[in-house]
Amino acid sequence: MGFISYLVNGISLGSVYAIIALGYTMVYGIAKMLNFAHGDVIMIGGFVVFTTVSGMGLPPMLGVLISVVVCTVLGMVIERIAYKPLRGASKLAVLITAIGVSYFLQNVALLIYGSNTKSFTSVVSIEPLSLADGAIIISGETMVTILACIVIMVVLTSFIKYSKSGQAMLAVSEDSGAAQLMGVNVNATIALTFAIGSALAAIAGVLLCSSYPALTPYTGAMPGIKAFVAAVFGGIGSIPGAFIGGILLGVIEILGKAYISSQLADAIVFAVLIIVLLVKPTGLLGKQIQEKV
Structure with a gap:
């Protein structure tokens, strides 16, 4: 029964990674850039809920809604101020800017909240589910996640496939120049992508902190890196790939902690990624892109 419990916990953690990875893979697939500040948006989302629920006494669901709105606006502001002016710059310049934005958000949180760990109150009030006469207990946070x-x-997936904005995203990801000639507002489409990704980061931050109730200005750093690994694992730019990569990564991490070593769990995760990329460099669901010269 222990294995099943570990598997469920791995799927739960992997679900958080998958939600975060969706932000990475959407931004890369459409804007062709890696937003390494994405993990810190998770942290901001957690602190917004912490402030509104624990500090102001607002209902948890209202706190979550405010967190989603704040992170959505934050994502659009980051894209407008930090990334839009670099639209035609080299990828190295964009990467350095993303790292700079990440450190900026961390230090803003340090100035406001300090470096002490905050105890996060879970927003989930569902009772745990007991199976097999109590041998397996699934927490409310796990089920909700x-x-x-x-x-x-x-x-x-439905939004991308059936909505006009989703079709615009697909067009921009395929060829932004041709999409613009066909009347697609590329800037608005990229801004919408950042907004959606940041909203998902807020949800992921709340779910992560509810399951692991400790919050610091560095809370989003490692989950952000692991979610990026999940996106690469599944195939960067692929939404189903981000989902599969996140789930597999969470399961591998939890099983590694349970059966091998809790100290080596992160190393195992990255080692599996290296092996996958050696066998299939584009990731599990990534497509090989041929460029004409």
Whole structure:
């Protein structure tokens, strides 16, 4: 029964990684850039809920809604101020800027909240589910996290496939120049992509902090890196790939901690990524792109 419990916890953690990875893969697929400040948006989302719920006494769901709105606006502001002026710059310049934005957000949180760990109150009030006469106990946070990931995947996939804005995203990801000639507002499409990704980061931050109730200005750093690994694992630019990569990464991490070593779990995760990329450099669901010269 222990294995099943570990597997469920791995799927739960992987669901958080998958939600975060969706932001990475959407931004890369459409804007062709890596937003390494994405992990810190998770942290901002957690602190917004911490402030509104624990500090101001607002209902948890209202706090989550405010967090989503704040992170959505934050994502659009970051894109407008930091990334839009570098639209035609080299990828190295964009990468350095993303790292700079990440450190900026961390230091703003340090100035406001300090470096002490804050105790995060879970926003989930669902009672744990007991199975097999108590041998397996699934927490409310685990159930909500897995369900939220599935719902987000279905809604996002439907949005991309059937909505006008989603079709614009597909067009920009395929060829931004041609899309602009066909009347697609590329700048607005990229801004919308950042908004969606940041909103998902807020949800992921709340779910992560509810399951692991400790919050610091560096809370989003390692989950952000692991979510990026998940996106690469599944195939960067692929939404189903981000989902599969996140789930697999969470399961591998939890099983590694349980059966091998808790100290080596992160090393195992990155080692698996290296092996996958050696065998299939584009990731599990990534497509080989041929460039004409």
